[in-house]
Amino acid sequence: ARQGEMMKPGSRKRRASPPAPSAPVTLPPPGFVADREEAAARVERLLQYQFNNRSLLEEALTHQSFAAASYQRLEFVGDAALGLAFSNFLYLTNPTVGPGALSTLRAANISTEKLARVAVRHDLYPLLRRNCPRLDLLVGQFIQSVKQELEDDLGTTP
Numbered sequence: 001a002r003q004g005e006m007m008k009p010g011s012r013k014r015r016a017s018p019p020a021p022s023a024p025v026t027l028p029p030p031g032f033v034a035d036r037e038e039a040a041a042r043v044e045r046l047l048q049y050q051f052n053n054r055s056l057l058e059e060a061l062t063h064q065s066f067a068a069a070s071y072q073r074l075e076f077v078g079d080a081a082l083g084l085a086f087s088n089f090l091y092l093t094n095p096t097v098g099p100g101a102l103s104t105l106r107a108a109n110i111s112t113e114k115l116a117r118v119a120v121r122h123d124l125y126p127l128l129r130r131n132c133p134r135l136d137l138l139v140g141q142f143i144q145s146v147k148q149e150l151e152d153d154l155g156t157t158p
Contacts (some may be wrong), residue, residue, distance in 0.1 A: 031126040039127040046122055058129075065132035079110075086110055120146045 033039045040057050044050055051057045056074065064070040086109060090102050097105075108114065119125060120143050130136070 032129075033126050036129075042127060043124075061127050061129060063128055063130035063132060063135065065135065066129045082110055116142060117146055 033042070036058060039061060040051070040054055043057060043061070059069055060071045060074050060078075062070045064072060083106065086106050087102070090097075090105055094102065094105075125139050125143070
């Protein structure tokens with residue numbers, strides 16, 4: 001009993017049970033938004049853009065494990081468009097910076113990891129149609145590590 005408290009007759013203080021042996025960490029797969037209209041609407045709200053051709057958006061939200069028509073061809077064009085847009089932005093906003101430094105800045109800001117972190121911040125993975133438990137596991141681990149980094153950096157839960 002705590003100091004100043006009386007224990008009931010016949011009761012005894014329980015000891016904490018020893019910690020269980022470490023088991024492999026299993027994370028639940030990241031969620032999935034089955035309502036495709038809702039998934040499209042979330043992306044449109046995030047981008048503040050209304051797609052004229054929703055089938056392109058649906059293709060962009062489809063992993064190759066789910067269907068033959070996946071985001072890969074759109075990714076090819078999107079990578080080039082993102083590179084051009086970011087190059088233009090850096091060029092116009094940094095008139096005194098040389099081409100080597102501009103290239104380094106562009107690469108740092110459109111890297112796969114940087115874009116993955118943006119996807120985590122905006123909770124985009126649940127919008128992706130997929131059929132790949134291994135991908136769910138890897139993305140789940142990445143999401144947890146990014147959230148842990150945020151907690152460590154900010155001292156709070158995101």
